[in-house]
Amino acid sequence: MELLLTVNGTVWEVSARPTARLIDVLRDQMGLSGTKEGCGEGECGACTVIVDGKAVNSCVMLAVQALGKEVLTVEGLAASGELDTLQQKFVEQGAVQCGFCTPGMLMSAKALLMANPLPSDQDIRTALAGNLCRCTGYKNIVAAVRAASGQETVAMEVPSEKEELLADLAVPGLAPAKLDEGGE
Amino acid sequence: MSTTDVVAPATTDELVAALARATPMTRLLAGGTDLVNDIRRPGRQTDLLIDLSHMPALSYVRHDGDMLRVGAMTTFTELQADPLVHEHAFCLERAASQVGSAQIRNVATIGGNVANASPCADGATALVALSAEVTTLDGSGHRATRPLRDVLLGSGRTALTDGEAIVEFAFAALGNEHRSAFAKIGWRTAVSVARLSMALVVRFDPVAEVLSEVRVGLGAVGETAFRDAVLEGLLEGRPADEESARILAEGCADAVRRSIPGRYSLPYKERAAVGLAYDAWNALRICPPCEPAWG
Numbered sequence A: 001m002e003l004l005l006t007v008n009g010t011v012w013e014v015s016a017r018p019t020a021r022l023i024d025v026l027r028d029q030m031g032l033s034g035t036k037e038g039c040g041e042g043e044c045g046a047c048t049v050i051v052d053g054k055a056v057n058s059c060v061m062l063a064v065q066a067l068g069k070e071v072l073t074v075e076g077l078a079a080s081g082e083l084d085t086l087q088q089k090f091v092e093q094g095a096v097q098c099g100f101c102t103p104g105m106l107m108s109a110k111a112l113l114m115a116n117p118l119p120s121d122q123d124i125r126t127a128l129a130g131n132l133c134r135c136t137g138y139k140n141i142v143a144a145v146r147a148a149s150g151q152e153t154v155a156m157e158v159p160s161e162k163e164e165l166l167a168d169l170a171v172p173g174l175a176p177a178k179l180d181e182g183g184e
Numbered sequence B: 001m002s003t004t005d006v007v008a009p010a011t012t013d014e015l016v017a018a019l020a021r022a023t024p025m026t027r028l029l030a031g032g033t034d035l036v037n038d039i040r041r042p043g044r045q046t047d048l049l050i051d052l053s054h055m056p057a058l059s060y061v062r063h064d065g066d067m068l069r070v071g072a073m074t075t076f077t078e079l080q081a082d083p084l085v086h087e088h089a090f091c092l093e094r095a096a097s098q099v100g101s102a103q104i105r106n107v108a109t110i111g112g113n114v115a116n117a118s119p120c121a122d123g124a125t126a127l128v129a130l131s132a133e134v135t136t137l138d139g140s141g142h143r144a145t146r147p148l149r150d151v152l153l154g155s156g157r158t159a160l161t162d163g164e165a166i167v168e169f170a171f172a173a174l175g176n177e178h179r180s181a182f183a184k185i186g187w188r189t190a191v192s193v194a195r196l197s198m199a200l201v202v203r204f205d206p207v208a209e210v211l212s213e214v215r216v217g218l219g220a221v222g223e224t225a226f227r228d229a230v231l232e233g234l235l236e237g238r239p240a241d242e243e244s245a246r247i248l249a250e251g252c253a254d255a256v257r258r259s260i261p262g263r264y265s266l267p268y269k270e271r272a273a274v275g276l277a278y279d280a281w282n283a284l285r286i287c288p289p290c291e292p293a294w295g
């Protein structure tokens, strides 16, 4: 079927099977290969793009679902040839190693900043929770998003690993566990 | 693969016309987070996709007398942020906020969650505890309303017929004397389909200081989300104290034992059930209006 899709501000006319996923059309028909496919099941976030201002996984969305909507991919961030502030901060903060997760991370972070220009670390972690990174350990990514929002890159609030540990230590019937913070 | 036709109705009339064309190979497309991978499995044939995402009229939360009405196409992101859901169906807000990731919540709908009928569907578990009713629309324009528990038949099985779309969920809005909560235990904190979940709804009588109208929804325990009458009976009439929490936790482990005897996952689930019940119980404390003081 013929589809008219608006991607990065340009209207594209493509011919695709009705069951084609958005990621297939972006990568194969439009040549926008910045969007990556990791798991193909909605779990890793590598394929994240922004549709009508919201981050979505383009691997669990059909192209037809984007009809009449505005799609933004990582290519749209540096459309003028200059890196977006968010991209610059990713570079500066060392938030990129192998780079496979980066386009998805950028798009999740971009959607967050579009809706919430001054996010807390918790907001950032919630927005990025569906984006897996095998290399960086997330700290520098959160720092980069903070920096891109113009906020000081200060020490994290409770790191998520600690929260997870606390959850693991929870004993039914007792008050939630506390970690000994060394006299803090 | 044979060809698939796609229609994207924008009005109720167009939706009815599309539903009238449905065959056993027709699928409704909501957010696609379950469907997209499903229709791409080898051997799956789809003759018609009815894309509901151009039906803004199916996306709403509305107060109607004593009832809260939720359109089938309302996403978890919308439910999580909705002030009416916060005030009158806190367990649904908590369930919505714990679904998948931001990307999933942005498109995944409550209608798709129920129609997909996974035993661990978080939205369905909350709606079961809220004693929700489901309204559907079919290809002849007929609307039917029935209890959610009559729609959920088993894992991946519903009472919905070909060409029958869920259009709305409705349940009694919880008032000031009610509290509700939701908790789940999954593989990971984000992006986990629950391995066990509980939605609790109770009325706390501030004068008698006892629990009544107790409703307990369990997810991923049985073939489908269900209300556990035994657990509900254990709490009915009890004070809101630690002993009640303990009774709920033990009862929850029993419910797991009753529902899945001999399953390989049982020992893990029994222990998880105790933790789950305490999580849900403790979450009642943060339910608005949080007055009178609790427990």
Ligand SMILES: Cc1cc2nc3c(=O)[nH]c(=O)nc-3n(C[C@H](O)[C@H](O)[C@H](O)COP(=O)(O)OP(=O)(O)OC[C@H]3O[C@@H](n4cnc5c(N)ncnc54)[C@H](O)[C@@H]3O)c2cc1C
Residues within 6 Å of the ligand: A041, A042, A043, A060, B027, B028, B029, B030, B031, B032, B033, B034, B035, B036, B052, B072, B073, B098, B099, B100, B101, B104, B107, B108, B109, B110, B111, B112, B113, B114, B115, B116, B120, B121, B122, B123, B160, B164, B165, B166, B167, B191, B192, B193, B194
């Ligand atoms: C990575 C990932 C994580 C997930 N995590 C969770 C989680 O934590 N908790 C959870 O509960 N679920 C989770 N899910 C499952 C899924 O996101 C939910 O079940 C979601 O609510 C499905 O809604 P949808 O709008 O995407 O439905 P779709 O995928 O569009 O449809 C699902 C099914 O319902 C049918 N359908 C859709 N709408 C209607 C309607 N109005 N009337 C009749 N039939 C209809 C479709 O035909 C299809 O069979 C996860 C999925 C993924 C991919």
Ligand code: FES
Residues within 6 Å of the ligand: A036, A037, A038, A039, A040, A041, A042, A043, A044, A045, A046, A047, A048, A057, A058, A059, A060
């Ligand atoms: S490739 Fe889409 S979420 Fe992993």
Ligand code: FES
Residues within 6 Å of the ligand: A095, A096, A097, A098, A099, A100, A101, A102, A132, A133, A134, A135, A136
């Ligand atoms: S930088 Fe390698 S996966 Fe994130």
